[in-house]
Amino acid sequence: MYVPLTPSHVGADRPDDVAAAVRRLEHDRPRWVWADAREAYTPLVRDGVRVSRCHDLALTEGLLLAAEGRYGAARSAKAAHARLHGLPEPHENDAGADTLFPAEPLGVSAIEEVLADQLARIERLPEPGRFRLLVAAESAGGLIAAEMAEAGMPWNRRLHDALLTEKLGPRPMRGMRPVKLQALADELAAIFGHAINPDSAQQVIKAFKAAGVDLKSTRSWELKQIDHPAIAPLLAYKELARLHSFHGWAWADQWVRDGRFRPEYVVGGVVTGRWATNGGGALQIHKSMRKVVVAEPGWTLVVADAAQLEPRVLAAMAGDGGLARAAGEIDLYAALAQSFGGERDNAKIAMLSAMYGGTSGDAPKLLAVMRQRFPQAYQFVEDAARAGEEGRVVRSWLGRTSPPPSDRWRSLVSGPEGGRAARDRGRFTRNFVVQGTAAEWALAMMAVLRGLLPEAARLVFFQHDEVMVHCPAEQGGEVIAAVGKAAEEATRLLFGATPVRIPMEAVAVECYADAK
DNA sequence: TAGTTCAGCGCC
DNA sequence: AAAGGGCGCTGAACTA
Numbered sequence: 356m357y358v359p360l361t362p363s364h365v366g367a368d369r370p371d372d373v374a375a376a377v378r379r380l381e382h383d384r385p386r387w388v389w390a391d392a393r394e395a396y397t398p399l400v401r402d403g404v405r406v407s408r409c410h411d412l413a414l415t416e417g418l419l420l421a422a423e424g425r426y427g428a429a430r431s432a433k434a435a436h437a438r439l440h441g442l443p444e445p446h447e448n449d450a451g452a453d454t455l456f457p458a459e460p461l462g463v464s465a466i467e468e469v470l471a472d473q474l475a476r477i478e479r480l481p482e483p484g485r486f487r488l489l490v491a492a493e494s495a496g497g498l499i500a501a502e503m504a505e506a507g508m509p510w511n512r513r514l515h516d517a518l519l520t521e522k523l524g525p526r527p528m529r530g531m532r533p534v535k536l537q538a539l540a541d542e543l544a545a546i547f548g549h550a551i552n553p554d555s556a557q558q559v560i561k562a563f564k565a566a567g568v569d570l571k572s573t574r575s576w577e578l579k580q581i582d583h584p585a586i587a588p589l590l591a592y593k594e595l596a597r598l599h600s601f602h603g604w605a606w607a608d609q610w611v612r613d614g615r616f617r618p619e620y621v622v623g624g625v626v627t628g629r630w631a632t633n634g635g636g637a638l639q640i641h642k643s644m645r646k647v648v649v650a651e652p653g654w655t656l657v658v659a660d661a662a663q664l665e666p667r668v669l670a671a672m673a674g675d676g677g678l679a680r681a682a683g684e685i686d687l688y689a690a691l692a693q694s695f696g697g698e699r700d701n702a703k704i705a706m707l708s709a710m711y712g713g714t715s716g717d718a719p720k721l722l723a724v725m726r727q728r729f730p731q732a733y734q735f736v737e738d739a740a741r742a743g744e745e746g747r748v749v750r751s752w753l754g755r756t757s758p759p760p761s762d763r764w765r766s767l768v769s770g771p772e773g774g775r776a777a778r779d780r781g782r783f784t785r786n787f788v789v790q791g792t793a794a795e796w797a798l799a800m801m802a803v804l805r806g807l808l809p810e811a812a813r814l815v816f817f818q819h820d821e822v823m824v825h826c827p828a829e830q831g832g833e834v835i836a837a838v839g840k841a842a843e844e845a846t847r848l849l850f851g852a853t854p855v856r857i858p859m860e861a862v863a864v865e866c867y868a869d870a871k
Numbered sequence: 872t873a874g875t876t877c878a879g880c881g882c883c
Numbered sequence: 884a885a886a887g888g889g890c891g892c893t894g895a896a897c898t899a
Contacts, residue, residue, distance in 0.1 A: 556878060713888095
C-alpha cells in the first residue's frame, strides 16, 4: 500500500501534527511515498518517528533515468512531474531561484502521478522484479541515511583532542602551524639551507633539485625510494599535515556535536551505487581515528564487515560453480589457493585483477589460470569490459545502469590514443558490475538489519561493506545475531538459492579501534 | 579577489 | 606489499 506523505494527506493541519499522524498510520506499515527523504523524513526522525518502508521518488527517478538511457535528465520528483506534463524542467541545485520564489512542495496528486508513472516504467524494464528490489533497497538507504545523520557516530572529543595534541602539539591559533609540524618544517629549512613550504610540491621538487635529487612528483612512494636526509622529516610532515587538515580541531568543530560525528551521507552518490558524503569525509576517516570512537557508558558498538564481498558477489552473479563453491567457505581466497599453485596470494591477485582489470606483475599469468579454472566468472567480467570498450552501458545485478560514454570519450576513442581510452572505460565497466552489485547487497543487508534491530539500537555508521550499530551493552549478542541474519537474507534476496555465502564478521566492542 | 583545477592521499 | 576501480577533501597553483 503506497501512501503519499504530505501534511494534508495524513490529516495534519499543522506541520507539527505530521509526526503524530505518521506514527498512527505506521501501524498498518504502509509504503510511504515522498519526493525526497531529506525534506520529508528528516523532520520526522527528529521527532522520534521511524517508518518501516518507503518509495523515494527522487532516488527512484535517478535509477530509472539511467536505466532508460536518459542519464543527464534532472532526478528530482519535481523534474519528473514537469516532464510528465511537458513543462520545462526546474533547475536543480538552483538555490537562488528558491530564495526568490520559495519552492512549493509537490502535492498529493503530483506525488501520485509521478509514482504511477515510475511503477509503469519499472514494468517496462527488462528485469522489473530485480529493479523493484533495487528501488526498495535504495529507498531504504534514504531512510537509513536520514536516521544515521540523526543518531551520529559516537566521537569522543576529549580523546580526539588528546590524540591530536600528542601528535601535533597543543591546538594552535587559527591559521598557525602546530608546533610539531613547525619543528619539522624548520628541520627541512635547516637541511636545505632555506625555508620551504613542505605543502608545496613545486617548492619541494625545486629544493631537492638544488640538492642534486631529481623528483618527478612528491608522492610518498616516490620519496621513499630516495636516500636523502630530508626525506624522513618530509614524510613525517606530510602525514601530520594531513592529520591536522583532514581530521584536526577545525574539522571536529564543524562535524562533531554533542559527542556525535554527523556527516552528510549521499545515497547513491557514486555512479556504482555506493554512498558518498557531502562534507565530513566520513568514508575516508583515517584508521588511527578509530580509537576516539567509543560507546556511551553501558553501551556497546557492534562493528561488522562483509569479508571478501566483491569476489563472492561475482561468484554468485556469474553462476560459476567452482567459484561459488569456494565462495561457500569463510576464507574464499584460501579455498581457491589450490587452483593457483597452492598460493593464497596468487588466488587473491587473480581475483582482484579479474575484477579491476589489473595487468601488472603476475596478473596475466594468473588470469590465464582463472580463465581455465573459472571460465564463467572470467567471462562475466570480460563481457563487462568488452561492453565498456565498445561504448555500451552495463548493468549491476539488480539493474543499476552505468553512465554512457561522454562525448569527449567518443572523440578520444577514435583518435590516436583511442586504445587507451577504450581500455580505461573497459576497466570501469568491468568494475562497475561487481562494485555496483556489492553496493546493492550492502543496501539490502542494511535494510534487513534495520528491521531486525532492537528498539534502542541505532545504525550509526556505514562504509561500503561495513556497518556499526550503537546499542545497550546487553543487546550486543542480539545485534550480532541480527547482522548474521541480515547478511543471509540479503544474499537470498539478491541471488536466491546459491552455494555462495556472504558472511558478516561482527564483534561487540567498546571502542572502534578494538574491532580488528 | 573568487572560482576552478591539480596533486596527493585517505578510505573501501 | 601491491597491483584496480570508485570516491572526498585539502592546500597549492592557476585562471578569469
